[in-house]
Amino acid sequence: MLTHYKYLIIGSGIAGTTAADAIRQHDKKGTLAILGNEPHRLYSRIVLSKPEFYEKSGAPNTLFLKDLGWYPRNGIDLLCGETVIGLDVGDNRISLASGKIIGYEKLLLSIGVQPNPLPDLEPAEARNILYLHNLDQANTILENIRGRETVLVVGGGFIAIELCDLLTKLDKKVISVISSPRYWRSTFDETSSRFIKDALTRNGITIHTDSFIMQTKGKSKIEAAIIRNKQTGEETTVPCTTVIAAIGTHCALDWVKEAGIDCNIGILTDERLKTNVPNIWAAGDCAEYFDLISGRHIKLANWTNSRAHGKIAGVNMIGESSSYRKTTFYSTEKLGLAISFVGDTSRLGKDKRTISRGSYESHAYAELRVRGGRIIGATMINMANELSSIVSLIENEIPMGKHLKEIRDPHFDLKSLLTHENK
Amino acid sequence: MRTNKYTVRIDKEACIGCGVCNELAPKIFTSDNEMKSELRQDAEIDEKLLLKAAEECASGAIVIIDNETGEQLWPKND
Numbered sequence: 001m002l003t004h005y006k007y008l009i010i011g012s013g014i015a016g017t018t019a020a021d022a023i024r025q026h027d028k029k030g031t032l033a034i035l036g037n038e039p040h041r042l043y044s045r046i047v048l049s050k051p052e053f054y055e056k057s058g059a060p061n062t063l064f065l066k067d068l069g070w071y072p073r074n075g076i077d078l079l080c081g082e083t084v085i086g087l088d089v090g091d092n093r094i095s096l097a098s099g100k101i102i103g104y105e106k107l108l109l110s111i112g113v114q115p116n117p118l119p120d121l122e123p124a125e126a127r128n129i130l131y132l133h134n135l136d137q138a139n140t141i142l143e144n145i146r147g148r149e150t151v152l153v154v155g156g157g158f159i160a161i162e163l164c165d166l167l168t169k170l171d172k173k174v175i176s177v178i179s180s181p182r183y184w185r186s187t188f189d190e191t192s193s194r195f196i197k198d199a200l201t202r203n204g205i206t207i208h209t210d211s212f213i214m215q216t217k218g219k220s221k222i223e224a225a226i227i228r229n230k231q232t233g234e235e236t237t238v239p240c241t242t243v244i245a246a247i248g249t250h251c252a253l254d255w256v257k258e259a260g261i262d263c264n265i266g267i268l269t270d271e272r273l274k275t276n277v278p279n280i281w282a283a284g285d286c287a288e289y290f291d292l293i294s295g296r297h298i299k300l301a302n303w304t305n306s307r308a309h310g311k312i313a314g315v316n317m318i319g320e321s322s323s324y325r326k327t328t329f330y331s332t333e334k335l336g337l338a339i340s341f342v343g344d345t346s347r348l349g350k351d352k353r354t355i356s357r358g359s360y361e362s363h364a365y366a367e368l369r370v371r372g373g374r375i376i377g378a379t380m381i382n383m384a385n386e387l388s389s390i391v392s393l394i395e396n397e398i399p400m401g402k403h404l405k406e407i408r409d410p411h412f413d414l415k416s417l418l419t420h421e422n423k
Numbered sequence: 424m425r426t427n428k429y430t431v432r433i434d435k436e437a438c439i440g441c442g443v444c445n446e447l448a449p450k451i452f453t454s455d456n457e458m459k460s461e462l463r464q465d466a467e468i469d470e471k472l473l474l475k476a477a478e479e480c481a482s483g484a485i486v487i488i489d490n491e492t493g494e495q496l497w498p499k500n501d
Contacts, residue, residue, distance in 0.1 A: 014481070044481040044482070044483075045481075046439060046481045046482045047481070047482070047483065050437075050482075050483075052483070052498075060483070060498065061498055061499045062480075062482075062483030062498045065478070065479055065481060303439065303441055303481055304439065304440065304441040304442070307441055307443065329440065329458060330439060330440075331439055331440055331457065331458065331459070332439065333436050338457075340457075384456075384457040384458075384459075385456045385457055386456070387440075387456065387457050387458045388454065388455075388456045388457070388458050389456070391458065
């Protein structure tokens, strides 16, 4: 039997749930369902990388962000544990692996991203590799590290650093393996990377750069990993009890592309988060949206952005025409460093350049991304107190003009650029 | 911040600045220079909204203590 909803949201995370909330603010009656492949209602992914989650056996009371009654109270059907296998944009219906077919009038794709699997391992070895992306994976890590002391973390980006910080706080011995010569290379320059490397070392974490795991030893449980250095060819056997990989994410877009929805690394949308197909929107980590501030399509994967996306997509699904124009940022305090990202942080782009502010020696450093004489994004280490100024400079499109040299000096007050005439 | 009933503080280390508290209860919360949550000096505490903001905070950064019992109402310690 075909079930039909006026609003169908695929993805039960923060983008999808916020969209449902936004729809219900305006349309109390239209039938609405949130469909998720996880067996859970909305929970905080941020909590999964906090020690409390593990210290409280996976059940801190800050984990779930909606009580079970919130969904029926708001007339929302929460369809958990369902996997979409097909989308027919002609007949406005989706097919599920469970055999069900659901029709929709308006559809939101907030399907998130998946962690990249660790390559080069035999299937039997790959099964023992853990990931920290969702609640079930966090619970697996919880079970796995209980009573075990040495954890090897593969990867040099955001989640990997969070894991190193978390495991250190949980008194585990941590070994960090990265395939590149330095940390967070896709986003950070050498100075920023140095902050991370030195913070890891200060926290007692053993580092293997330019290296990858060739093989793991142990059958049902890992006993060691064989690491190969790409530069020297040297192979080292590292005793460890757990291996967690955090080497980036990707969007699983097969059925989305097959349906005729334009995709690149994510689902392409305009600034209203609308796809090329009528009555279908995309929001959150999976959306590669047209960013009005940078003037190009970008894809961000962070909580703040996903939540803001959900709100815009929700109101647009009820018939408004709101544009997403927001400088999103994300701040985290890990390994004794205050790390912030704001706006377009990518180092790539021919017409873009980076201006350094501060230095390693002064323990505070920012990489300001500049295009067309304006700041369009930044990465910041121990400079969080300037975050609001940088957000304002980006959002108000303040031309740096003659100040481009001065902003290198951390004593130059960025707020002074936010004068009345500049705004 | 101390009201008649509650003592409220923001765990700045935990806060990621997502702005959900500010959105739900703009008369209680604002943002500081780091874009993190901050209690308004002139906050008008609506208890229902305060608790809702705390419960919907994804980083558990809003700490609420009952003045009478001294019990931490959020995040719960159990």
